[in-house]
Amino acid sequence: AQTVTQSQPEMSVQEAETVTLSCTYDTSESDYYLFWYKQPPSRQMILVIRQEAYKQQNATENRFSVNFQKAAKSFSLKISDSQLGDAAMYFCAYALRDDKIIFGKGTRLHILP
Amino acid sequence: KAGVTQTPRYLIKTRGQQVTLSCSPISGHRSVSWYQQTPGQGLQFLFEYFSETQRNKGNFPGRFSGRQFSNSRSEMNVSTLELGDSALYLCASSLGAGGNNEQFFGPGTRLTVL
Numbered sequence: 597a598q599t600v601t602q603s604q605p606e607m608s609v610q611e612a613e614t615v616t617l618s619c620t621y622d623t624s625e626s627d628y629y630l631f632w633y634k635q636p637p638s639r640q641m642i643l644v645i646r647q648e649a650y651k652q653q654n655a656t657e658n659r660f661s662v663n664f665q666k667a668a669k670s671f672s673l674k675i676s677d678s679q680l681g682d683a684a685m686y687f688c689a690y691a692l693r694d695d696k697i698i699f700g701k702g703t704r705l706h707i708l709p
Numbered sequence: 710k711a712g713v714t715q716t717p718r719y720l721i722k723t724r725g726q727q728v729t730l731s732c733s734p735i736s737g738h739r740s741v742s743w744y745q746q747t748p749g750q751g752l753q754f755l756f757e758y759f760s761e762t763q764r765n766k767g768n769f770p771g772r773f774s775g776r777q778f779s780n781s782r783s784e785m786n787v788s789t790l791e792l793g794d795s796a797l798y799l800c801a802s803s804l805g806a807g808g809n810n811e812q813f814f815g816p817g818t819r820l821t822v823l
Contacts, residue, residue: 629809640712641799641814687752689808696765697742697808701751 602700619688713815734802741783
């Protein structure tokens with residue numbers, strides 16, 4: 597069965613600094629999708645970034661980028677120039693095409709002013 | 710476009726009762742998925758409906774059921790409530806079926822079972 601593991605329940609970073617959130621997953625499939633979703637306090641969860649496993653190039657969205665290591669089954673999220681609005685719970689997730697999405701347990705990120 | 714809406718936002722029930730939660734997807738989205746979020750278990754997938762058909766189902770007992778209407782609105786029902794059913798229930802809509810499509814989440818329904 598596929599699993600998603602986020603080993604850091606909580607992290608803190610100074611404003612304007614860079615932080616990396618870790619995620620590993622277990623699968624025997626070769627074609628799948630990986631995501632990072634952000635859930636701010638009392639606000640709706642939104643997609644941060646999406647990676648298709650067959651694409652070797654790491655996805656990037658403004659200050660957010662991933663380090664996708666397919667062989668190691670690792671999918672970390674790097675946030676550059678951290679801002680107060682980045683404070684949230686971050687969920688790593690995995691899905692096969694047309695199948696359900698599986699979430700990790702989340703990493704709560706605190707931004708220190 | 711209006712986002713995903715869920716009603717009610719808060720519910721308090723007692724053990725043994727049943728509850729129905731409602732979700733209205735973004736206009737044009739035909740897929741609606743439901744998730745249970747708890748501090749201990751995180752986000753767990755309940756089921757997905759696409760064009761009124763259940764396509765995927767998570768590992769939840771039969772007390773959890775759902776349906777989707779022709780306008781893509783979805784309802785989730787939990788019968789014989791247990792204390793452990795207390796959670797934030799999130800629904801999400803997407804254009805296509807499957808978790809590989811971007812999920813647009815609603816604000817959730819906070820269910821408390823006493």
